[in-house]
Amino acid sequence: MRPASQALWGRELDFACRPNLLGAISLDEIRPALVQQYLDGWSDKPGKQAAALAAFRALEKWAIVRDLLARPITLGVETGKPTGSHVPWTDEQVALAESNARDDLRRVITLGANTGQRGSDPVRMGWGDIEIFRGRAGINVRQVKTGRELWVPILEPLRRAMETWERRPGPFCLDIWGQPWTRKRLTEAWSYERKTNPALRALLDADLVLHGLRGHACVRLYRAGCATRDVASWWECRNRWWHDIQGSQYRKRTQSPPS
Numbered sequence: 001m002r003p004a005s006q007a008l009w010g011r012e013l014d015f016a017c018r019p020n021l022l023g024a025i026s027l028d029e030i031r032p033a034l035v036q037q038y039l040d041g042w043s044d045k046p047g048k049q050a051a052a053l054a055a056f057r058a059l060e061k062w063a064i065v066r067d068l069l070a071r072p073i074t075l076g077v078e079t080g081k082p083t084g085s086h087v088p089w090t091d092e093q094v095a096l097a098e099s100n101a102r103d104d105l106r107r108v109i110t111l112g113a114n115t116g117q118r119g120s121d122p123v124r125m126g127w128g129d130i131e132i133f134r135g136r137a138g139i140n141v142r143q144v145k146t147g148r149e150l151w152v153p154i155l156e157p158l159r160r161a162m163e164t165w166e167r168r169p170g171p172f173c174l175d176i177w178g179q180p181w182t183r184k185r186l187t188e189a190w191s192y193e194r195k196t197n198p199a200l201r202a203l204l205d206a207d208l209v210l211h212g213l214r215g216h217a218c219v220r221l222y223r224a225g226c227a228t229r230d231v232a233s234w235w236e237c238r239n240r241w242w243h244d245i246q247g248s249q250y251r252k253r254t255q256s257p258p259s
Helices: 003-016 032-040 046-064 091-100 103-115 156-162 183-196 198-205 212-223 228-235 240-254
Strands: 130-133 136-142 149-153
Touching: 003 046, 032 046, 091 103, 091 198, 091 212, 103 156, 103 183, 103 212, 183 198
Parallel strands: none
Antiparallel strands: 130 136, 136 149
């Protein structure tokens, strides 16, 4: 289990086990209906519902074979699907960040906007990961979240940017101390930069996070005429609904208003 998932599930279980919630129910009494009732209380936050259900299922899997639970507690339990996601950046917002963010974050933004990968993946990409396939350069990466190995084509904007980068061992992106990024420190650094850099005030007001660069990369492909299936295949995302959301948001923004 990834440390990030372990920490997230731990927080969800700690919260759910409060005395005024499921913590007041004995192990002999806990059952799917009560878990469903608890999750229904978060119906306005489907992302939190999903995280809590994943934590309950992991707990159930571990406990039931050790006779610590008398019955399954998540059988039939359902959550809603997210109806929104992190806001995709626009071309103008990406350009603003690339021009005004501090140097070590600019490169992260360029990679995220042009590879469509989650934040934990671009920070591990380096010159040694580049491979030529059928005459085209791409970057090999094993996704941290899924464990999938994929080859990400180097798009023209990224190729032009990489021509200005120094070739050296290790990842493309290093922090201001010359150390590799971790996903947590990167998130904290971007949050601090948004709040303290006056030139990025528009990005702060828009509440843009780095994961929104993944949506930006998808929207670029939609603009190029790609279908949802093609975009999902290109960026290797297993959540089809996520791409449906990005495509729906893009079509709403570009649809002409009725006359």
